[in-house]
Amino acid sequence: MDAGGISDLDLDKYDADEQVKIICLGDSAVGKSKLMERFLMDGYRPQQLSTYALTLYKYTTTINGQTVLVDFWDTAGQECFRSMHPSYYHKAHACIMVFDVQRKITYKNLPIWYKELREYRPEIPCLVVANKIDADMKVTQKNFSFAKKQGLPFYFVSAADGTNVVKVFKDAIQMALSYKRNSNDFMDEVMRELENFDLDSKEESSAKDEETQEGKPDSA
Numbered sequence: 001m002d003a004g005g006i007s008d009l010d011l012d013k014y015d016a017d018e019q020v021k022i023i024c025l026g027d028s029a030v031g032k033s034k035l036m037e038r039f040l041m042d043g044y045r046p047q048q049l050s051t052y053a054l055t056l057y058k059y060t061t062t063i064n065g066q067t068v069l070v071d072f073w074d075t076a077g078q079e080c081f082r083s084m085h086p087s088y089y090h091k092a093h094a095c096i097m098v099f100d101v102q103r104k105i106t107y108k109n110l111p112i113w114y115k116e117l118r119e120y121r122p123e124i125p126c127l128v129v130a131n132k133i134d135a136d137m138k139v140t141q142k143n144f145s146f147a148k149k150q151g152l153p154f155y156f157v158s159a160a161d162g163t164n165v166v167k168v169f170k171d172a173i174q175m176a177l178s179y180k181r182n183s184n185d186f187m188d189e190v191m192r193e194l195e196n197f198d199l200d201s202k203e204e205s206s207a208k209d210e211e212t213q214e215g216k217p218d219s220a
């Protein structure tokens with residue numbers, strides 16, 4: 001199965017017009033899973049596919065009258081930075097990068113996560129999220145300059161009390177969609193070409209089918 005790709009099966013199954021993939025990065029215990037659970041709790045109950053290192057949450061939403069199927073990818077147990085398998089990044093349309101305001105090291109590690117993200121996905125939108133602000137509201141006065149330096153959107157959130165969680169995820173979905181529609185990423189263009197090519201050839205072959213249908217001698 002092409003886990004990161006557009007799966008016609010999924011689109012049919014969820015009756016969706018479009019599909020985007022959003023990945024989540026950050027050190028262990030920063031709250032990646034809790035954030036996802038908090039967001040998904042508010043509505044649709046996701047189908048959850050758990051494996052040792054990976055959880056895939058499926059979520060559908062309607063944006064401008066179109067049904068969008070969102071695949072949220074979550075990894076577990078990165079005690080310290082460890083390279084992710086390339087398939088994790090494959091065809092991702094946006095990234096939510098999380099650190100824990102209570103543990104400085106998780107902030108210090110952001111550049112390492114970011115560097116790897118950019119190796120695989122040079123252009124996708126990346127949102128930086130400072131989690132656990134409920135533990136100490138004063139941190140929101142602090143200056144976390146990494147996001148600003150990189151020109152990335154930045155949010156103070158709390159998975160525990162829900163502050164800004166919906167906002168982050170809605171923004172991420174919106175950004176993923178516009179990225180998917182407008183990206184100039186070379187590889188994405190190639191993929192789009194291939195997808196169109198695939199559609200064209202499908203149409204052609206169904207046109208041929210019709211021809212042969214019509215061309216069949218009437219048995220009556």
Ligand SMILES: Nc1nc2c(ncn2[C@@H]2O[C@H](COP(=O)(O)OP(=O)(O)OP(=O)(O)O)[C@@H](O)[C@H]2O)c(=O)[nH]1
Nearest residue numbers: 028029030031032033034076077078132158159160
């Ligand atoms: N106070 C507070 N605790 C939180 C918050 N979000 C998560 N936690 C706690 O932080 C711990 C780790 O949360 P997880 O969501 O499991 O962290 P993770 O990033 O998914 O960790 P891995 O799966 O190991 O990579 C848990 O004990 C959570 O209860 C938050 O917003 N506030």
Ligand SMILES: [Mg+2]
Nearest residue numbers: 032033075076
């Ligand atoms: Mg987790």
